[in-house]
Amino acid sequence: MAGCELSPEQIEKAVDFHGHWCPGLAIGLRAGEYVLNHMGRAEDEELVALVETDMCAVDAIQVLTGCTFGKGNLIYKDHGKLAFTFYRRADGKGVRLVFDAQRLGSPDSEFTELTQKWLKGQIGPEQEARLMRMREERTKDIMGSPLDELFSVKEPDVSMPRSARILTSLVCEECGESIMESRTRRLAGRTLCIPCFQAQG
Numbered sequence: 001m002a003g004c005e006l007s008p009e010q011i012e013k014a015v016d017f018h019g020h021w022c023p024g025l026a027i028g029l030r031a032g033e034y035v036l037n038h039m040g041r042a043e044d045e046e047l048v049a050l051v052e053t054d055m056c057a058v059d060a061i062q063v064l065t066g067c068t069f070g071k072g073n074l075i076y077k078d079h080g081k082l083a084f085t086f087y088r089r090a091d092g093k094g095v096r097l098v099f100d101a102q103r104l105g106s107p108d109s110e111f112t113e114l115t116q117k118w119l120k121g122q123i124g125p126e127q128e129a130r131l132m133r134m135r136e137e138r139t140k141d142i143m144g145s146p147l148d149e150l151f152s153v154k155e156p157d158v159s160m161p162r163s164a165r166i167l168t169s170l171v172c173e174e175c176g177e178s179i180m181e182s183r184t185r186r187l188a189g190r191t192l193c194i195p196c197f198q199a200q201g
């Protein structure tokens with residue numbers, strides 16, 4: 001088993017959607033590839049993804065697996081981990097893929113240091129060129145390595161999230177805007193939206 005077996009069209013679609021080609025997108029592509037191989041695609045919300053990062057990788061996952069934020073079958077937990085759990089509704093099968101971020105660079109590596117400078121806009125042209133080369137190397141490594149080398153494959157550590165989203169709307173008694181019932185707050189006998197509730201607090 002070698003590297004990525006996705007078609008050039010699949011990869012191109014993800015790059016188009018995301019806006020650029022980067023190591024994070026490559027991680028998402030490979031996670032998506034694993035899911036397509038083992039669980040199929042979410043034509044009809046049959047797959048649910050639970051992602052523990054909000055970075056680049058998630059865009060590739062949305063394009064490849066059909067689990068999208070808007071459909072409600074992409075759930076985000078802010079854990080800061082490159083961990084992606086997928087569930088198949090039909091039989092409840094689930095898998096948790098964990099990418100080792102150290103593969104990109106340990107916390108004290110030059111790559112990490114340059115990336116931080118770059119994100120803060122404090123990088124010179126030479127260092128930037130060097131960083132771009134390093135990013136390309138990492139992207140190549142991720143695309144060219146076997147899946148079982150990239151991800152630890154684990155059992156999901158939580159059971160499949162509930163599917164139905166409650167669509168009943170109530171009206172906020174402060175601003176008059178409609179809100180999903182499950183997001184309303186009660187304050188002194190009034191029904192409020194979260195921003196108004198927070199403004200009163």
Ligand SMILES: [Zn+2]
Nearest residue numbers: 022024025056
């Ligand atoms: Zn990116």
Ligand SMILES: [Zn+2]
Nearest residue numbers: 172175193196
């Ligand atoms: Zn309000």
